[in-house]
Amino acid sequence: DQQVKQNSPSLSVQEGRISILNCDYTNSMFDYFLWYKKYPAEGPTFLISISSIKDKNEDGRFTVFLNKSAKHLSLHIVPSQPGDSAVYFCAASASGAGSYQLTFGKGTKLSVIP
Amino acid sequence: DTAVSQTPKYLVTQMGNDKSIKCEQNLGHDTMYWYKQDSKKFLKIMFSYNNKELIINETVPNRFSPKSPDKAHLNLHINSLELGDSAVYFCASSQDGGDYEQYFGPGTRLTVT
Numbered sequence: 001d002q003q004v005k006q007n008s009p010s011l012s013v014q015e016g017r018i019s020i021l022n023c024d025y026t027n028s029m030f031d032y033f034l035w036y037k038k039y040p041a042e043g044p045t046f047l048i049s050i051s052s053i054k055d056k057n058e059d060g061r062f063t064v065f066l067n068k069s070a071k072h073l074s075l076h077i078v079p080s081q082p083g084d085s086a087v088y089f090c091a092a093s094a095s096g097a098g099s100y101q102l103t104f105g106k107g108t109k110l111s112v113i114p
Numbered sequence: 115d116t117a118v119s120q121t122p123k124y125l126v127t128q129m130g131n132d133k134s135i136k137c138e139q140n141l142g143h144d145t146m147y148w149y150k151q152d153s154k155k156f157l158k159i160m161f162s163y164n165n166k167e168l169i170i171n172e173t174v175p176n177r178f179s180p181k182s183p184d185k186a187h188l189n190l191h192i193n194s195l196e197l198g199d200s201a202v203y204f205c206a207s208s209q210d211g212g213d214y215e216q217y218f219g220p221g222t223r224l225t226v227t
């Protein structure tokens with residue numbers, strides 16, 4: 001029962017172009033969403049987050065969009081750089097329930113081609 | 115100056131042994147977590163501790179036990195190791211649960227032979 005789904009296991013993008021990573025969720029209790037970036041043999045690194053009261057959050061080259069009605073969020077990276085090549089995990093939490101749990105998607109491996 | 119550190123990074127052991135993985139955070143966070151990343155690459159929560167109290171205990175075998183001597187440490191003890199316990203275990207911490215991002219350690223790759 002995957003509550004957070006990342007349906008694309010991999011994505012290849014040319015350097016300088018836009019990378020769009022997608023994430024869908026099924027649990028309507030989720031109200032906080034995060035993106036993590038992971039390099040091999042390292043732990044996930046927090047990238048950007050968004051609360052359900054917003055539909056967009058931007059931080060430099062990274063923008064996360066949230067569509068609550070569609071239960072869909074996406075991460076845009078513009079422009080993409082070779083150093084962005086990593087696995088990106090989408091995560092969600094239902095903070096109001098007193099839960100401290102993050103539910104992760106399976107990840108999307110992004111390859112940025114120089 | 116590592117924020118969340120774990121030791122050891124690699125752990126190879128035989129079935130039936132008991133082992134521990136240590137985790138320390140120097141961020142002053144209130145909550146610490148243990149996650150397991152299995153062979154299918156899913157990251158799943160195992161435990162979390164807030165101010166020395168266990169607040170989540172997912173359906174993990176009771177061979178796994180978290181121990182928190184203080185707010186900065188959350189160690190994971192595993193008894194009677196089984197082949198299926200082979201995975202990468204990540205420790206994490208956050209300022210508070212829910213809305214605050216979690217910071218992860220580098221992971222411990224456990225291999226049970």
